[in-house]
Amino acid sequence: MSRTAALYYVIALPLTLVALVFLPVGRLSWPRGWFFIGFLVVVYGASALILAHVNPAIYRVRSRIQPGTERWDRILLLLMLPAMIAEIPLATLDAGRLSWSVVPLSIVILGYVLLGAGTVLTTWAQAVNRFFELGVRLQRERGQHVINSGPYAIVRHPGYVGLLMIFAGLALALASWWALIPAAWVSAILILRTSREDALLRAELDGYEHYARRTRFRLVPGLW
Numbered sequence: 001m002s003r004t005a006a007l008y009y010v011i012a013l014p015l016t017l018v019a020l021v022f023l024p025v026g027r028l029s030w031p032r033g034w035f036f037i038g039f040l041v042v043v044y045g046a047s048a049l050i051l052a053h054v055n056p057a058i059y060r061v062r063s064r065i066q067p068g069t070e071r072w073d074r075i076l077l078l079l080m081l082p083a084m085i086a087e088i089p090l091a092t093l094d095a096g097r098l099s100w101s102v103v104p105l106s107i108v109i110l111g112y113v114l115l116g117a118g119t120v121l122t123t124w125a126q127a128v129n130r131f132f133e134l135g136v137r138l139q140r141e142r143g144q145h146v147i148n149s150g151p152y153a154i155v156r157h158p159g160y161v162g163l164l165m166i167f168a169g170l171a172l173a174l175a176s177w178w179a180l181i182p183a184a185w186v187s188a189i190l191i192l193r194t195s196r197e198d199a200l201l202r203a204e205l206d207g208y209e210h211y212a213r214r215t216r217f218r219l220v221p222g223l224w
Contacts (some may be wrong), residue, residue, distance in 0.1 A: 017037055017088075018037060020088045020089050020092070021033045021037060021088060021092050024089045024090075024093035025092050025096035025097050026097060030096045032096065033096060036173060039116075040115075043116055044119065047120075047122075047123040051123060051126055054127045055127050055130055057130055058126050058130070061130075061132075061133050065135045066135060066137060068139075069133075069134075069137045070135070070136050073135050073136040073193065073196070074135065080185075083183075084167075084182070086182050087167065087170055087171060087179050087182040087186075091170065091171055091174035091176035091179035092174060094176040094177075094178045095174050100177075101175060103172070103177065107175075108173060111168070111171065111172025111173030112169065112173045114166070115166055115169035115170065115173055116169075117165055118162040118165030119162065120162075121151060121165065122159050122166070125151050125152070125158045125159040125162065127150070128147060128151070129152065130142075136196070138200070138205065145205075145207065146205065146206075146211045148214075152215070153215065156198060156211070156212060156215050156218045157194050157219055160190050161220075163186075164187050168180070168183055194219060195218075198212070
């Protein structure tokens with residue numbers, strides 16, 4: 001990673017997170033928001049350090065949408081982006097200012113569990129899969145091949161499982177039922193994306209059809 005990119009990760013991302021959390025609240029004196037930010041900084045900081053050690057190329061390949069990304073996937077990413085940006089501000093506006101939702105502490109704890117577990121799962125998937133990019137494409141120039149180790153031995157798209165957990169966890173950790181609406185929108189598109197990506201890989205990636213027959217489920221063992 002370049003020094004400029006590293007500074008962006010270390011400085012700009014936390015400042016952006018602070019803005020997303022506290023601007024809708026209208027004040028900085030909201031302890032729940034600071035706890036949420038602290039949790040994310042620790043969890044994602046640990047994830048970044050692990051990936052920098054075991055798969056440093058992930059930062060380059062995920063720095064932008066790469067040439068050759070499928071057109072349908074670019075459309076899906078554009079459809080997801082507004083909801084991804086809106087989820088945290090909507091949650092903090094609800095929980096920190098307008099109090100639309102009444103969420104039990106047990107559900108908030110569940111949200112943090114989902115956030116933590118989802119981050120662990122996505123980190124694990126990125127650690128073992130050097131072809132884990134932002135967009136869906138066949139990476140022929142990088143010699144893409146089937147990854148069947150780690151979480152890929154359990155389901156075919158563990159990174160998406162982790163993201164589904166993270167988006168649900170964000171809303172619940174911030175104690176907002178309303179924030180589940182953008183989370184549900186993103187999750188629905190991710191499920192569609194899983195189906196489209198899986199079909200592409202089965203048709204065009206050598207060995208994937210055999211892998212898919214052996215690892216039967218895309219996201220949820222026993223269901224789909």
